[in-house]
Each structure stands twice: as structure tokens, then as C-alpha cells.
Amino acid sequence: MTAPVIEIIPVASIDVVNPRARNRRVFKEIVTSVAELGLKRPITVRRKSEDGEPRYDLVCGQGRLEAYQTLGQREIPAIVVEASSEDSAIMSLVENCARRQHRAIDLLHDIEGLKSRGYDYDEIARKTGLTVEYVKGVISLLEHGEHRLLRAVEAGQVPVSIALMISQAEDTEVQAVLQQAYEEKLLRGQRLMAAKKLIEQRRRRGKGYRTGPRRVEGPTLSSNALLRAYREDVDRKKILIRKSNATKGRLTFVIEALRKLFAEHDFVALLEAERLDTLPKNLAQRMQS
Template identity: 25%
Template sequence: MPFKINLLENIGGVIMNEKPAGKVVEVDIDRIYPNPNQPRRKFTEEDLKELAASIKANGLIQPIIVRRLDIGYELVAGERRLRAARLCGMTMIACIIVETTERGSAIMALTENMQRKDLNFFEEAEAISVMIELFGYTQEDVAVRLGKSQSTVANKIRLLKFTRPERKAMLEYGFTERHARALLCVNDVTLRTQLIEEIYRRRLNVESTEKLIEMRMKENKEMVRIKKCRGAFKDVRLFVNTINHAVEVMKAAGIEAEMRKSKQKEYTEYVVRIPNKSA
């Protein structure tokens, strides 16, 4: 059965002699410190107010999880509940104390949030990255712990390719993870930013997004090619010298080739004549 305790009836001093680890105890809310490895970054005010009202009316249904520190406790899982409890004025909160290391705390925080699907897809990617970079896990290790395939983990990590502003925009615009993954093939940051805005403006679904990206990338590739050509052939004298050289080579080979230059008001015309018997 779910745990339920009305904490409004138990607002008193700090319990000095907690029960053994793993049991439910009440702890002074001010002695609980945030988890530095908390994967969830965004908590909406409206959501917290709704949960605070529910806690005030019905009590806390599920205790939060903490671990002991020298100065108090570190939150392992349940930050949303802890914030809501503070919001409704609670001074004591029901906790389950676990004996674990900082590494174990980070893993538990990540796992709890992902199992509850509390994280957006960028937060999931960042949390997985922390497990790999700080705690030495491989993608396979993370996949096993989270109950996901290795390819799923790899695809989530690739989402960190996006800049912070791009991630913020996609979340605010309501993009799905599939929208974001479709944009991964775009390496040009400027083009990517333009696409994000266009996808949002046109309210495109994933299939339409993929088609748009394919079309814009082809257009962009062609523009890059044209700019390169313009840069390479900016000085028309290069062309003229090439034509002159070709005519001289033909003359040296015994071909009676000739080039005539005619300067007009709006253009300069070059005509190369090669006898038919030599062509």
C-alpha cells in the first residue's frame, strides 16, 4: 500500500535519533540539501503549486529519498515533492534514508527521474552524459541500468550537439525528440537556427520537418558551391589569360587559330576562330 503521512500534524523539533537507514523518518526540511547531480532542471511554478495544494490537503503520499551528509542530508530522489513541501510551509518531511555514495546518489536520481519520465529529452541526454563522463560508465552500462538499448542511449547523447539556445528554443516550441533528431544532420548552426524557427512557424510534424530539412540542405549545398565558384573566378583576367594561352598553344602546334577582342559599352566580347580543317 502507498505510504501516507499527514505531516501537518507533526510540525515539531528535529528528530535527533533517526531510525535505521531504509526506514521512513521525518527530517527537518532545512537540513536537506539539493543533489548537485539532479538531472531535472526545470520545474514549472503551476505544477509545484498544484502538488503543494495536494500535499497540504492529503499529506505526502510517497516519502523522498535522502542520504546522510556531515552537515545534514542530500536529496537523492523527490526534488519536486521537496520543493512543493517547502512551498506549502512544511518544516518536516518524511524521508527514506539510504546509505550510498555520491556516485550512487547520482545514479539513483537519474534512474528515478527517467523511470517517472520527469525529464525532457535534453535533460535525459545531459544526465546520461554525466554518468559516462563523471562515473566512468560505458554506453552499454547506462543502457543496462536504464533498461534501454545501446542505440537509444547513443542517440540521446547525440542530442548534446545542439547549443543551449537551440535546446531552449526547441523545448519552448514544443518540439519532440524526433524533431530534434531530424535536425542532427544539419551541421551549419546558422541554417539549423533558421530551420528551428521555420519548423515552429509552420507547425510542421516530424515527416514534414524531415522533408523541409532535406530541401533546405540541398539549397544550402548549392549556395555554398556557387559561392566557392564566385570566389575562385572573381578575377575575369584569369579566364582571358587562359583563352590567350590556349590560342598560343594552338598556334605553336601549327593551327591557324586567332582571338579577337571587341569592347562594347556594356560588355567585352572575345571571339576565338579555328579553321574547320584544323578543328
Template identity: 40%
Template sequence: MKTSEIILVPVEEVHILNPRVRNQVIADEIRRNIRTVGLKRPITVTLSTDPKTGKKYDLVCGQGRLEAFMDAGETEIPAIIIDADKENAHIMSLVENIARRNNNPMELLHGIRYLKAQGYDDVEIADKTGLGRDWIRGIIKLLDNGEERLVNAVEKGRMPLYIALKIATEDEAAIQIALTEAYETGQLVGGKLIAVQKLLDRRNHYGKKLSAPKSRKAPSVDELNALYANDIKRKKRLMAKADQLRQILAYTSAALNKLLRDEHFTNQLKAEGMNDIPRQLAEMLREVR
């Protein structure tokens, strides 16, 4: 089935084939525009061939518009139905997401990886997405090297692509030369240069991959009790050791005081040239007296 006619389709019958996490500000803007001027462009769907979804249609493009209609309590949305199998529909959806401005870097990685895995080369991916061939070629090279951290920085505009490629392929000396040249030409100045240096430190310490921070589970009551009990035991051991050392010092000070009052002992110390007592020890002995 293929038609350019716009028809109304139930929003509950549309399966989002390639869901993407949308920036909340952008999502709110889409909703506001639809409330103000209405839907400017219908969504694009294809007939679903996957019975597991339980939906009649697969969404090709228009996730933000669909979600805005659903949030507004609408039951139907204008749509154009195209003839495409699930694979082609998925690729079309990815291409649309990649070509958007302000794209999420991880979505960009996922999309380009998927297209590359389907056998498309850098030229074909560039043509499909409308992005520059040199840019796609560089990004693919970074992806092949596992440089997710660098791809993220390039996509967010924190460093030029050629600097990222230098970091991925050159030694430390060449990297520093490239950074110096970028600074002198004004491509990396101020906060951008500092951000690149921090990125290099994180890359050296944590590696090339972007890893999501692990969520820390709140300790249970039993775990807190165990921690508290262990802390008490540790402090008791420290107090016992401190008392033992205090007793040893007290005994030693008393014994040394007694020896220093012995004339024969002090004469022997003078004969051996050991009659000077460290200041801190002398003060301690005076306190004991």
C-alpha cells in the first residue's frame, strides 16, 4: 500500500519503531507549537508486519508530534502511509534522527553504527543523512577505533573533528602540537581548550568508551547497622592501643627520670657524649616530674 493522501490514524495503533529520548525543552516546544498553530506536517508510518507489537502501524518519522498528540489526549493524528518493510522503515527512521540538529550524541553513534552494520559505506551514509562526507568518514574512523568519548566531544562542538582524529591516531607529542596550533589559530581557546585537556585526562584514565555512571543503591538498615558496629569496634581498638601506648610512655618516662637523677648514670652519658636530650623529650620529662 502506498499513498500520498493524508489520513487519520489512531495514536494507539502506532508503534514507535526507533524510540529516542527527547530533550524536554524540545518536546515542550513541539507541544506548544502544535497547540498554537496546529500540526504543520503529518507523521509518516508504514503498515506493521510484526504481530508482536500488537499495533497496526510502525512509525517512520514524527515521534515528537505523535507524543505531543498523545499528551494532549488526542485519539487520532494525521499521517501519510508509505510502503516499506520493517528494515527499510527502521533505516529511514534512523536517517531522519541522525540528520536532525541538536542530536543526542549516543543516538548519533547508534544510528551511524547501525547503517554501517547494514553495509552502507561513508559516502552512502553521508548522502542518506545529508551530513558531510568528510565528517561521516572521520566519525566512522573514530567509531572503528572505539573512540566514543571523542565522538561525543565532536558532536557537542567541544573540539574540531581533525583534533579528535589526531588524538585517536597520533602520539602525545603530535597531539600537543595540534592543540597548540588550534590554540594559535583560535579554534581552541579559553574554556574549550581546558575542556579538551580534561577530556584527554578522562580518556587516559577511564578509556575510550562512554560508560554510564553506576547507580548506587541505598544501603539497607542491616547494612547500616553492620557499618555502625564495625566502626565502633575499630574505634575501641584504637582507644585500647592508645591507652597501651600511654602506659608504656608513662613507664618509660618515669624510668628515665629516675636514671637521670642517678649521678653515675649521668656521668656515663657525659663520657659517651650522650648528655644532650632532645627538647621534646626534656619537656615531657619535666611534665612527669
């Protein structure tokens, strides 16, 4: 196999040998990225030995090729390799295996990596296709270890501006932040409920996510301690059962007393005159049964 060469080749001369079905949302993002930022990486094709005009089989880059076709482009940069059909199939397989789905937090850490290499906010925004405000917010959240908030931002549950306000607020001020977001119509309905759940998890479990096996804090329980804990739990359940039976007995007494009282026509007439002849639904159903 010879060294690859980048050429500008006609889009119409490329054949997709093994087309893959593509998620529409993902494809739309590819088209938008190509339209706004250009092609970040050439596609890879292999030259076919045919008479007449040269033709190529696509090895890697179906999404980029289809994005160019959607945008009406007639030519595309391509790495042209001299390979057999078997070799190109293996290259395509390796490319697909390497294209794993990154977690949102990994992609956001890439922004932090660009910042650590000396790129300013404007350059990072231009390279990633994000807004400067979004980039600043992400870097600030990363610097403070706010991985839970970052996941919510990437999932579209919480705007980055609200995530920043939450990260900078004290526990007693978080509710005021949610109230402001609600009044400004930034968090409503399911998004507001998700934000409340996120804040509670952040308060109880911390800003980030633990990795690796959980550590067991405190001394190991002995068999005697475990048996004592079991007996204490049994005793608590016995007390709960006794209270339940006592409550059931009182409820039965009340129902029977009311049933006898409601059998008295004078008593019922007095209740109706005072508009006290209604009962809670559950109690009325028990009396009827």
C-alpha cells in the first residue's frame, strides 16, 4: 500500500460500497458543522482501476460525503489510497470501531484541553462551533469540578447561565436561582423538575461522579452486631404491627358508632340542617361496606 495522497475529486465519481443508516439529528449536525466550519478531515477513498474517467470507492467518511452532497458541493478533499477491496473493507471496519460514542463529559474536557494549550475563548468557540459564552461557562464549571451540572448542560436540561449561577450560589440561595430561572422562562415544566432533582443529588452526593468501587467506611460488622441489628429491626416491626392493629380497632369502633348514629333519623335531620351530613370518601365507603 502506497503513502496516501490528498486530492480534490468529484463527488459524483465516488461510490459508497457499504452504506450505513444514519441518525437524522446526527447527520443534521454534520451538515451544519461542514457548512459553518468547513471540512475538518478529508474523506478516504480507494482508486478503482477502470477505463475512462477515474472512479473511487469510499473507505471512510460517508457522513461527510453526504453532507457535501446535501450542500450542493461538486468536489471534496479526499485521501486517495491504493488498496485492494479487502484492504479497504478492513480500513473501514477499523474506522467504525474507533468511532466510539464519547461521553458528554469527555467532549467538554476537550474544551478544557484547548484552553490549557493556550487557546483563548474566541479561538475555542471558532474551532468548536460553540458560542463564547458557552465556552466560558463550560470552562468555569470544569475548573470547579461541576460534572453533574455539566452533564445537565450538555443534555439541554439546564442552560449554561443557570448552571453557572447554581455553582456560584450557596445552598440557601439555590432556590432563589431556580425562582429567577422560572420567572425568566428559562426553566419550566419537566426541565424545572429535572433541575430540582439535579440540585438535590448535587447536595447529597457532591459536584462530581465517583469512579471505581465504593469504599466501605467504618469498622466491619461482626456476627453479633449483625444479629443485634436484625433483632432491633424485628422489634421495630412488631411495634409497628401493634400500632396498626390498635388503629384498625379504633377505626372499626368509629365506623360502627357512626353507622348507628346515621340510623337515627332525628340525628341525620340535625346534621342536614347544619350542613354536616357529608363524610370523607374513604370513611363513607367503609360504612357502606
